[in-house]
Amino acid sequence: MHLHAYLLIPLFLPGVSAQLNHYAQAAGLKFFGTAVDNGALGNAAYMAIARDADEFGSVTPANGQKWANTEASRGSFGFGMGDAVAAVAGERLMRCHTLVWHNQLPGWVNSIFSRSDMESVITTHITNVMNHYKGQCYSWDVVNEAVEDDGSFRQSPMFRAMGEDFIAHSFKVAASVDPAAKLYYNDFNIERYINDKIRAVRALVSRAQAAGARIDGIGMQDHARVGSAQSQKELTDTMEFFAEVVDELAYTEVDIRHTRLPVGDEEREQQARDYVEMVRACLAVEKCVGITVWDFADQYSWIPNEFPGEGEACLFDRNLQKKPAYHSVLSVLQSAAAERTAAPEITATATTLETVATADPAGK
Numbered sequence: 001m002h003l004h005a006y007l008l009i010p011l012f013l014p015g016v017s018a019q020l021n022h023y024a025q026a027a028g029l030k031f032f033g034t035a036v037d038n039g040a041l042g043n044a045a046y047m048a049i050a051r052d053a054d055e056f057g058s059v060t061p062a063n064g065q066k067w068a069n070t071e072a073s074r075g076s077f078g079f080g081m082g083d084a085v086a087a088v089a090g091e092r093l094m095r096c097h098t099l100v101w102h103n104q105l106p107g108w109v110n111s112i113f114s115r116s117d118m119e120s121v122i123t124t125h126i127t128n129v130m131n132h133y134k135g136q137c138y139s140w141d142v143v144n145e146a147v148e149d150d151g152s153f154r155q156s157p158m159f160r161a162m163g164e165d166f167i168a169h170s171f172k173v174a175a176s177v178d179p180a181a182k183l184y185y186n187d188f189n190i191e192r193y194i195n196d197k198i199r200a201v202r203a204l205v206s207r208a209q210a211a212g213a214r215i216d217g218i219g220m221q222d223h224a225r226v227g228s229a230q231s232q233k234e235l236t237d238t239m240e241f242f243a244e245v246v247d248e249l250a251y252t253e254v255d256i257r258h259t260r261l262p263v264g265d266e267e268r269e270q271q272a273r274d275y276v277e278m279v280r281a282c283l284a285v286e287k288c289v290g291i292t293v294w295d296f297a298d299q300y301s302w303i304p305n306e307f308p309g310e311g312e313a314c315l316f317d318r319n320l321q322k323k324p325a326y327h328s329v330l331s332v333l334q335s336a337a338a339e340r341t342a343a344p345e346i347t348a349t350a351t352t353l354e355t356v357a358t359a360d361p362a363g364k
């Protein structure tokens with residue numbers, strides 16, 4: 001009893017700077033992280049938050065490690081953009097992103113048609129990029145977005161040249177280059193309730209594993225819309241479905257955008273509820289290791305560029321003020337952390353009751 005009270009004190013001391021990542025870890029997750037893009041590095045106020053390990057325990061370069069930015073011409077590698085964000089991560093974890101993807105792919109890869117040529121291009125790319133970051137990446141998104149919403153394979157240059165074998169091949173190369181990194185398949189619209197795409201992703205992961213590839217995790221991007229995001233139950237069911245084939249799950253690129261702007265208090269509260277469902281789902285599933293937001297501040301979100309008229313998807317607004325969603329997420333993490341700290345007591349009580357029940361046959 002005394003011990004539990006003592007353990008709770010450091011969590012609730014007023015004035016202690018302890019935020020999203022601090023409580024996420026106290027609640028049992030490995031990290032609460034964020035993407036950081038190169039364009040934000042000169043913004044001192046933003047960077048003070050991005051560098052705060054209590055706020056974010058993991059950093060993902062939003063663009064710097066992508067193919068177009070690491071091997072713009074064949075065999076010639078550059079890591080300036082990725083390194084600049086890796087420096088921000090410092091001693092913290094990095095979720096590294098991404099090795100084989102159809103977007104932000106330099107034109108020269110599009111003109112490769114033969115299987116053997118594509119196989120060696122993928123080998124060279126993964127080997128050089130992963131070697132450069134070896135030891136710095138908690139995980140790598142090895143293959144990104146290989147499936148369409150209807151469950152069919154995306155007709156990427158990699159698929160065109162090698163069929164689905166490009167997936168197992170990519171993971172095999174990745175495992176040999178940095179055996180310590182967790183290797184993820186990452187995609188969007190797979191954080192929903194079990195649908196054709198979710199089934200197709202699980203099936204392709206299983207087939208690649210059967211072909212000898214190590215795939216440790218499935219990353220669910222979770223670019224969602226306010227008001228139509230999934231409930232905790234749906235999200236949890238989907239994760240349990242994936243958990244049958246991989247050891248880890250993570251929400252990797254979370255943002256929950258308003259589809260109409262400007263927004264009022266009610267929409268902001270709905271956004272907060274939508275974020276909370278996702279956080280609760282991760283906390284409820286043993287294999288869910290962490291949550292990464294696809295930037296934490298609206299001015300660096302990709303949403304307005306990609307979906308004109310939509311946005312304000314992040315936890316902080318353009319003035320770096322915390323939104324209701326931030327406060328709600330933090331409070332869920334704090335409660336989960338407090339429950340976890342108090343858990344031994346609850347377990348002890350449950351055991352005692354069970355013992356009493358077992359000892360008293362009349363009670364059955």
Ligand code: XIL
Pocket residue numbers: 037062063144221253302
């Ligand atoms: C986005 C970046 O945030 C933008 O800056 C860039 O212009 C396009 O890509 N899925 C992914 C991410 O896996 O890499 C994408 O990031 C968003 C969708």
